Amino acid sequence: MLRRSRSSTRPSRDGTTDTRLRELVDEHTDAIYRVAVSVVRDSALAEDVVQETIIKAWRSLDTYRGEGSERSWVLRIAHNTAVSALRRIRDEPTDPGELPDRAELRDPERHATGRDDLDRIARILDSLDELSRSILVLRDIEAMTYQQIATTLDVSVPTVKTRLLRARRELQRLAQVGDLA
Amino acid sequence: MNSDFRNEPGDIDDIDDAHLDAELEASEQIFRDQLGGGLAELLSAPADLASRTAAGVGDALLSRSTLAAALDLLGVGWHTIRYLAGDPDPTHSKEVRP
Numbered sequence: 315m316l317r318r319s320r321s322s323t324r325p326s327r328d329g330t331t332d333t334r335l336r337e338l339v340d341e342h343t344d345a346i347y348r349v350a351v352s353v354v355r356d357s358a359l360a361e362d363v364v365q366e367t368i369i370k371a372w373r374s375l376d377t378y379r380g381e382g383s384e385r386s387w388v389l390r391i392a393h394n395t396a397v398s399a400l401r402r403i404r405d406e407p408t409d410p411g412e413l414p415d416r417a418e419l420r421d422p423e424r425h426a427t428g429r430d431d432l433d434r435i436a437r438i439l440d441s442l443d444e445l446s447r448s449i450l451v452l453r454d455i456e457a458m459t460y461q462q463i464a465t466t467l468d469v470s471v472p473t474v475k476t477r478l479l480r481a482r483r484e485l486q487r488l489a490q491v492g493d494l495a
Numbered sequence: 496m497n498s499d500f501r502n503e504p505g506d507i508d509d510i511d512d513a514h515l516d517a518e519l520e521a522s523e524q525i526f527r528d529q530l531g532g533g534l535a536e537l538l539s540a541p542a543d544l545a546s547r548t549a550a551g552v553g554d555a556l557l558s559r560s561t562l563a564a565a566l567d568l569l570g571v572g573w574h575t576i577r578y579l580a581g582d583p584d585p586t587h588s589k590e591v592r593p
Binding site: 335336339340343344347348351352357361364365368369372431432435436438439450451454455472475476478479482483485486489 | 508512515516518519522523525526527529530531533534535536537538539540541544545547548549551552555556
């Protein structure tokens with residue numbers, strides 16, 4: 315039997331609750347995916363993170379106090395979920411052939427940019443640590459403020475700034491070496 | 496390739512706040528022009544992800560709901576057994592529910 319309790323994780327037939335869940339999905343799925351894939355570097359795993367993040371956010375809506383934007387709150391859950399997923403995979407004894415395949419991020423049918431360029435960007439991105447990748451994505455793709463990024467990732471604003479500048483410098487250096495752009 | 500912002504690795508920790516902000520501002524447009532588009536494309540979500548996520552979340556919540564209902568039923572069964580076994584008030588030992 316379906317009940318009307320969000321905190322108990324049970325879906326309801328209540329139209330309002332269903333609508334709210336659908337809003338979470340429609341408003342945040344793409345951004346959650348970008349953050350997730352920047353951390354885990356695997357599209358299938360990133361999709362799992364998206365689903366788990368939406369479920370966690372929906373179950374925790376009662377505890378969201380409206381401090382900061384809902385996007386920051388959701389992406390914080392996404393980042394933590396992605397980091398946990400990555401640790402879980404790293405901690406599991408796994409056949410190297412089953413490790414996340416970076417090539418999955420570069421499906422040629424999905425991208426207009428040349429495959430060589432995307433391959434190069436992917437390799438450059440791989441050279442950064444997870445936190446720097448997340449900061450780069452939140453700033454340069456999600457256009458968040460330094461304060462929002464700091465809140466989302468639970469780090470200080472100076473850390474955000476120094477990591478971001480260091481990441482941009484490194485990416486530009488590697489891009490120059492590879493004659494990108 | 497434009498390289499208007501400083502590119503000496505290792506010196507960032509020594510930059511004061513004002514210079515750090517200035518360098519970030521200078522690097523922002525350059526970075527977006529050179530790599531931003533490709534980066535956004537590389538990390539873009541599949542077009543049907545939202546609909547698949549909505550379906551997956553619905554299924555996952557329904558599965559958890561079914562599991563929770565089953566556990567509730569097991570709990571009721573446990574209370575009944577405790578009652579039949581002679582405990583007049585099974586709620587006294589809620590914490591030992593399976």
